[in-house]
Amino acid sequence: MQWLSFPEGENGTMEEASRTQASSTARLLRRATGVLGHALRGSRDELGLVESAANWLWRRVRVPVRTGMLGAGLAAFLLAAAPGKARAATDCLACHADKSMTDASGHSIAVDGQKFSASIHGSLQCNSCHTDIKGYPHPDHPAPVQCRTCHVDEATALTGSVHADGKEHPCTSCHGDPHAIFPKTDARSAVYPLNVPRTCGNCHSNDGMAKKHGLPSVYPSYMDSIHGYALTEEGLLVAANCQSCHGSHNILSHKDPSSPTYKTNIPKTCGNCHAKIDTEYEAGIHGKALASGDLKAPVCTDCHTAHAILQPTEAAFRMQSTPICGSCHSDKFTTYRDTFHSQLGLLGGYVETARCWDCHRAHDVLPATDPHSSISKANLVTTCGHCHAGANASFVQYEPHANSRDLKLNPGLYLVRLFMNLLLISVLTFFVIHTIMWLIRSRYEQVKKNGANGGNHA
Amino acid sequence: MPELERVAMENQEQASGKTRYFLRFTSGQRYLHAVLFTTFLGLAATGLPLRFSESVWARAFARGVGGFGAILFFHKLCAAVLTLAFLIHVKDIFTRKLVNREKGIFWGPTSMVANWKDARDLIGHFKWFLGLGPRPRFERYAYWEKFDYWAVFWGMVVIGFSGYAMWFAPFFARFLPGWALNAVLVIHSEEGLLAILFIFSIHFVNTHLRPDSFPMDMVIFTGVESEEEFKAKRPMEYERLVREGKLEKRLAEAPGSWQINFSRVVGYTAIVIGMVLLVLTLTAYFG
Structure with a gap:
């Protein structure tokens, strides 16, 4: 056993240890052959071949390994072919278990052996990764660990991503403590779904890289x-x-047409979960415009934002939604703001009044000429009736976007507004002049009557 | 003469039994005015945040009173009470004319209907402003008072109708054309704005804040005014009453000090609220 020096669980029974040993042996076997192939040929295809061979070999020997020492023997045989002698983790931990151990620049180089043995890499030898350490004493500055050696697909994806030029170690920035890496299904993993935001937030928040690099x-x-x-x-x-939206290793800028956050890809990205809404959106006028190459057409994030996405029924979202539509439909926004819907809507605590999408729908927005549209003539009574009980055919003749400043479009309304304004201006102008003259004259009389200072109380 | 000083003097004179008081407004008229200005302040305070819903104070006010739901409730409540008061007033006028056969309701010196004298008074008043003639001698209701009355009357009909058209839009839509539903909001808000600006600037100054009445004309609260004030403000009416021998009939008791104090509290409150609303309106309008 010692020659393989597998980490042993403190409470592990012999049987468990054997099982751990068996599966670890297999992993080790594959890694070792991978390292071997990589070191010898450096060619990816051939490396794949070697790995396949190792996998095949593992499948053959799996049963005997579980029951006996055959697998271990085989692994030992293959390991012997690997360059450098495998150093036992226990040997390294003789020094590196010291929690206060630091390198010359003060960085901790301590390793928690227990954590490491529980981690996904727990079955590996130290020099499986720290390949330049062949014995003790070892160099003062060992070469950086190349995760790529085994994780070649991930490393390749990372090379093309926005994180490629990271000065920090590109892998551990996200996967955390290199000696305590867990699979993403493990709650202890830094990339476990519930931990992902905190992991990314390490950099993408004001305290982190975001501020330094001017990222939001x-x-x-x-x-x-x-x-x-x-x-x-x-x-x-x-x-x-x-990573549900951005991916993980191959994260691309939203300006890159192949990025899942590129404008035209966003509906599909969100549609991965919101499938029905994606279908509705694509049938609507915005979806069709986007499909025809109109990049001005709004996608999910234009209305919902990318990160600060609110529940659409929430008051805050209802309050902020109309200006978003208005940022493109400015003429409709202006006329909407003249209406009671808008006046009521702007006052807090009364968020029920109609916003754009209450009438036009949110995702399957269709022009009034389309019979399926919520604002087509045939559907208006139903649409208005959602709020206005008793809405009838003549009630829905109300124009939610009437323009009282446009004589041609709304002559009646224009004239009514003109008359009201003239009335207001003429009445007030007349009486303001009248009142000011009256005040001056009365004051003059008062001063004349009561003496130069206008009397005691003037 | 400022009101405070005059009241003090009148109280002294009253003690010596010199001053006589005459009735100008009946209690019914005073109550009508009280209901009118209370509901009007309520309507203005709840209507303005809507008219200027984008202003900061409108939103703060809405939040403070519990959102638009509360504002709308108070607006409708005031509207309903004011409508009722208006209908009672109209019924009262027609009862006086048709049932009691009272004279001078629709025509004559005591009527609210404008006549040639009002036109002459208006011109004469302007001449006096410019120092080109004597001060006109006014009858029971001066032309600006009649204007106030008819402005409210017209406003009641116009704002009331347009308001109810919005309140019961599906019902009104049965006999109004579609665009009328758009028009009623324009009418309601413009006419409302006019009423607010007019009352809180013109009416306040003409009736209460001008030097003759400053700081407040108490007659609408107490119902009575002194003989001196009566003669100075409405010499034509005073002389007509003397001529017809009806002056003594109008004699009234001097207002009690509680009445004056109460009137002051109510009146100043109304004026202050009105002024605040006026400032808010103007800042929102020009801001």
Whole structure:
């Protein structure tokens, strides 16, 4: 056993140890051959071949390994071919278990052996990763660990991503303590769904890289969003976390047409979860415009924002939604603001009044000429009737976007407004002049009557 | 003469039994005015935040009173009470004319209906402003008082109708064209704004804040005014009553000090609220 020096659980029975040993042996076997192939040929295809061979070998020997020492023997045989002698973790921990141990620049180089042995890499030898350490004493500055050696797909994806030029170690920035890496399904993992926002937030919040690099501080917005709430408060593993939309290793700028956050890809990205809404959106006028290449057409994030996504029924969202539509439909926004709907809507505590999407629908927005549209003539009574009980055919002749400043479009309304304004201006002008003259004259009389100072109380 | 000083003097004179008081407004008229200005202040205070819903104070006010739901409730409540008062007033006028056969309701010196003398008074008043003639001698209701009355009357009909058209829109839509539903909001808000600006600037100054009455004309609260004030403000009416021998009939008791104090509290409160609303309106309008 000693020659393989597998980490042993303190309370582990012999049987458990054997099982751990068996599966670890297999992993080790594959890694070792991977390292071997990589070192010898450096070619990815051939490396794959070697790995496949190792996998095949493992499948063959799996049963005997579980029951006996055959697998271990085989592994030992193969390991012998690996460059450098495998150093036992216990040997390294003889020094590195000291929690106060630091390198010359003061960084901790302590390793928690227990944590490491529980981690996904727990079955590996120290020099599986620290390949340049062949014995003791070892160099003062060992070479940086190349995760790529094994995780070649992830490393390749990372190379093309926005994180490629990271000065920090690109892997551990997200996966955390290199000696305590867990699979993403493990709650202890830094990339476990519930932990992802905090991990990304290490950099993408005002305290982190965001400020330094002028990136928007998205972490607080996300945490306050409906997704953030679902994830952190309700613990919903299916709630969207950072990597649900951005991917993980291959994160691309939203300006990159192949990024899932590129404008034209956003409906599909959100549609991964919100499938029905995506279908509705694509049938609507905005979805069709986007499909035809109109990049001005709004996608999910234009209305819902990317990170600070609110529950649409929430008062805050209802209050902020109309200006968003208005940022493109400015003419409709102006006329909307003349209406009672808008006046009521702007006052807090009364968020029920019609916003754009209460009438036009939110996702399957269709022009009035489309018979399926919520604002088509045939559907108006139903649409208005959602709020206005007793809405009838003549009631829905009300124009929610009438323009009282446009004589041609709304002559009646224009003239009414003109008359009211003239009445207001003429009455007030006349009486303001009248009153001012009266005041001056009365004051003059008063001063004349009561003496130069206008009397005691003037 | 400022009101405070005059009241003090009148109280002294009254003690010596010199001053006589005459009735100008009946209790019914005073109550009508009280209901009118109370509901009007309520309507203005709840209507303005809507008219200027984008202003900061409108939102703060809405939040303070419990959102628009509360504002709308008070607005409708005041509207309903004011409508009732208006209908009682109209019924009262027609009862006086048709049942009691009272004279001078629709025509004559005591009527609210404008006549040639009002036109002459208006011109004469302007001449006096400019120092081109004597001060006109007014009858029971001066032309600006008649204007106040008819402005309210017209406003009641116009604002009331447009308000109810919005309140019961599906019902009114049965006999109004579609665009009328758009028009009623324009009418309601413009006419409301006019009423607010007029009352809180013109009416306040003409009736209460001008030097003759400053700081407040108490007659609408106490119902009575002194002989001196009567003669100075409405010489034509005074002389007509003397001529017809009806002056003694109008004699009334001097207002009690509680009446004056109460009137002051109510009146100043109304004026202050009105002024605040006026300032808010103007800042929102020009801001």
